[in-house]
Amino acid sequence: DHGRGGRGQHTLRDAAEQPQNQGNVNAVLTAGKKNCGLVTMNPGELQLCWEGAFDQLQQHINFATNGFSYEMINDDFFGICRHEEEKYKKACYFAFIGLIAQFTGRDFRKAAAMVLEDISDHEIASYLIVKLTADFMQDEIVHPTWDSNVLDCRSLPKYLHVPCMNGIMVGFSAHGEPGEEYIKALSFCRADILTADEHDLCYRNLFGGAAASYLPEKLAAICITVEKPYQKYCSR
Numbered sequence: 001d002h003g004r005g006g007r008g009q010h011t012l013r014d015a016a017e018q019p020q021n022q023g024n025v026n027a028v029l030t031a032g033k034k035n036c037g038l039v040t041m042n043p044g045e046l047q048l049c050w051e052g053a054f055d056q057l058q059q060h061i062n063f064a065t066n067g068f069s070y071e072m073i074n075d076d077f078f079g080i081c082r083h084e085e086e087k088y089k090k091a092c093y094f095a096f097i098g099l100i101a102q103f104t105g106r107d108f109r110k111a112a113a114m115v116l117e118d119i120s121d122h123e124i125a126s127y128l129i130v131k132l133t134a135d136f137m138q139d140e141i142v143h144p145t146w147d148s149n150v151l152d153c154r155s156l157p158k159y160l161h162v163p164c165m166n167g168i169m170v171g172f173s174a175h176g177e178p179g180e181e182y183i184k185a186l187s188f189c190r191a192d193i194l195t196a197d198e199h200d201l202c203y204r205n206l207f208g209g210a211a212a213s214y215l216p217e218k219l220a221a222i223c224i225t226v227e228k229p230y231q232k233y234c235s236r
Contacts, residue, residue, distance in 0.1 A: 023066070025068075028057060047090070051095055054092045062099055077096070077114060080096070101136060108133075108152045111136075112152075112156060115132060130163045132167065133164050133168055134168070137174075147191065149168055150165075165198060169188075169210065172206075181211070182206065182222055186226070200230070
């Protein structure tokens with residue numbers, strides 16, 4: 001999620017580059033959080049800013065810069081998040097999802113199990129599973145079919161089935177070819193593996209996400225190719 005919480009990222013990056021803060025997680029995060037609080041008190045904006053700060057930290061770990069290294073989390077992947085103040089935990093987990101694919105050898109079910117081991121709150125877990133699924137789609141979008149992604153979603157607790165399927169569609173929107181994101185998303189929505197409810201959910205997501213930003217003329221041209229029961233979702 002590049003672009004999220006830019007102010008938090010900028011402040012943390014500056015702090016991380018100070019020699020005295022090299023490898024000091026607490027010092028750099030304190031700088032990012034403090035700056036977020038100075039910029040806004042809007043809850044939604046604060047959440048985005050905190051996510052930006054933690055995202056910058058995980059990027060430093062991912063690229064082993066400024067004294068931060070992958071070894072810092074090998075023994076306890078979510079340890080940094082677990083020891084954060086409660087109000088920052090959601091942002092921290094969201095950011096560290098960005099590293100979990102490599103950490104688990106691109107094993108989605110293992111990654112999801114790690115998230116659920118730490119997070120019992122259904123709302124937060126749902127939020128994180130959307131992110132996790134979309135992140136995995138970054139590489140898997142090139143596959144000819146996505147049946148395995150659907151089976152992964154169905155393997156999760158029932159309350160996470162819809163967030164996981166939503167995450168697949170977010171992945172198409174975020175990682176598809178610009179201006180043509182709908183093509184693979186539409187192919188997915190037509191997949192035989194989907195149940196009737198999953199087909200319906202998929203088309204709703206397609207026209208609320210991957211195709212939402214298209215001009216009315218393009219949207220109309222796509223809409224007429226869609227099976228009639230689902231054309232209602234592409235009207236504005």
